[in-house]
Amino acid sequence: MSADHVKPGAVTLVGAGPGDPGLLTLNALRALQDADVILFDDLVSEGVLELARREARRMLVGKRGRQASCRQEDISALMIKLARAGKQVVRLKGGDPGIFGRAGEELAALRAAGIACRMVPGITAALAMAAAFGVSLTHRDHAQAVQFVTGHARDGRLPAHLNWRGLADPRTTTVFYMGAGTVQQIAANLRLHGLSADTPALWVANLSRPDERRWSGLLSALPGSIGDEELRCPLLIGIGRVFAEADCGAGTALCELQPPMPVAQALSA
Ligand code: SAH
Numbered sequence: 613m614s615a616d617h618v619k620p621g622a623v624t625l626v627g628a629g630p631g632d633p634g635l636l637t638l639n640a641l642r643a644l645q646d647a648d649v650i651l652f653d654d655l656v657s658e659g660v661l662e663l664a665r666r667e668a669r670r671m672l673v674g675k676r677g678r679q680a681s682c683r684q685e686d687i688s689a690l691m692i693k694l695a696r697a698g699k700q701v702v703r704l705k706g707g708d709p710g711i712f713g714r715a716g717e718e719l720a721a722l723r724a725a726g727i728a729c730r731m732v733p734g735i736t737a738a739l740a741m742a743a744a745f746g747v748s749l750t751h752r753d754h755a756q757a758v759q760f761v762t763g764h765a766r767d768g769r770l771p772a773h774l775n776w777r778g779l780a781d782p783r784t785t786t787v788f789y790m791g792a793g794t795v796q797q798i799a800a801n802l803r804l805h806g807l808s809a810d811t812p813a814l815w816v817a818n819l820s821r822p823d824e825r826r827w828s829g830l831l832s833a834l835p836g837s838i839g840d841e842e843l844r845c846p847l848l849i850g851i852g853r854v855f856a857e858a859d860c861g862a863g864t865a866l867c868e869l870q871p872p873m874p875v876a877q878a879l880s881a
Contacts, residue, residue: 621695623722625709626702627734628652632820633659635740639732644668647702649694651687655706655846657821664702684714688721695727706846708736712762712789736760737848738787741816745826745850745858754853755785763791763798763849770794770801780805785852792847796835802851807831812855817847828860 624643629635636644644650644664652661654674661670673682673690687703694701709715709731722729738760742749749758759779765771779786780802791798792815803809814828815838823845827837831851838847850858 619698620728621697621699621701622728622730623691623695623701623703623718625715625718625729625731626704627708627710627713627732627736628656628660628704628706629735630707630737630740630820631657631659631818632740633657633663635735635820636660636663637732637734640734643702643732644704646700648699650702650704651691652704653706656704660704668702684717688718691718691722692725692727695722705734706737707740708734711736711738711760737789737819737846738850740820741787741848741850744816744819744824745814745828745855745860747850747854747858749785749787749854751854754856755783757781757784759784759786761786761788761791763788763794768793770797774801776801776805780807782807782811782853785850785854788849788851791849792838792843795838795849798849799831799835802831807851811851812853812858813849813851814855814858814860815842815847815849817842817845819846819848826860828855828858 626640626643627637628640641663647665647668649669649671650661650664651671651673654672664670673687691701691703703709703718705713705715707713710733715731719729719731738749749755761774761779763770778784788798809830809832811831812828813831813834814826817825829837834849
């Protein structure tokens with residue numbers, strides 16, 4: 613077949629959510645079932661990969677913290693090559709592709725190469741964490757804003773230009789991604805900028821996976837709560853008053869779906 617007849621390929625950046633396949637969107641599922649090739653990160657769970665079309669080729673291009681990973685340029689070059697060969701490529705990323713997921717760099721490379729691309733959002737880890745702990749990140753009695761922050765710059769250290777005064781605002785909810793390795797400095801900086809030592813804090817490791825672990829306590833105890841084991845798994849840290857009511861117990865309550873009922877009728881029932 614000449615190049616003119618090759619069906620045009622495309623790349624879809626898909627959010628895989630935090631692990632539990634039940635947290636995938638229907639659009640993500642459709643993209644996985646239409647894929648010829650899936651390039652996935654190591655944060656993507658087996659359960660999600662199992663939902664992909666059986667014939668789809670799966671390639672781990674993962675990167676995690678300090679471990680060896682494919683170079684970003686190589687991942688982009690591979691996607692471009694596959695799309696030019698007419699493949700439907702899914703670039704599958706943990707959580708949401710646009711939250712600390714390098715989607716921006718990949719979309720720019722694809723656009724520059726003239727490749728059709730689109731993005732399917734996913735449930736970012738912070739939102740799944742709030743649901744798992746039974747907490748509203750913006751409970752209006754406690755917080756008027758939410759901040760998602762990285763605790764890990766390109767060189768593995770705490771990013772140099774974080775706005776600590778803003779992060780220490782007691783009326784915001786702050787969630788640190790990739791903050792396990794820098795938690796000592798995070799807690800010290802927040803204290804230095806005025807956040808009270810008795811501000812509620814928590815973390816969850818391996819959220820929505822069989823080996824999930826949770827901790828909750830106060831900011832003062834946060835640094836001591838993270839040990840070597842936690843440094844080896846994906847871990848999310850939440851800080852703020854909304855977490856005072858966090859439910860650290862295992863298992864989340866299921867909400868039974870019922871047909872909608874008019875509010876007035878429900879109130880008088
Ligand atoms: N795009 C992803 C984030 C990628 S950065 C998202 O939207 O969720 C990787 C960091 O995300 C991890 O270091 C950790 O801080 C957090 N993370 C992702 N999945 C997680 C999980 N299942 N449990 C705990 N933390 C998770």
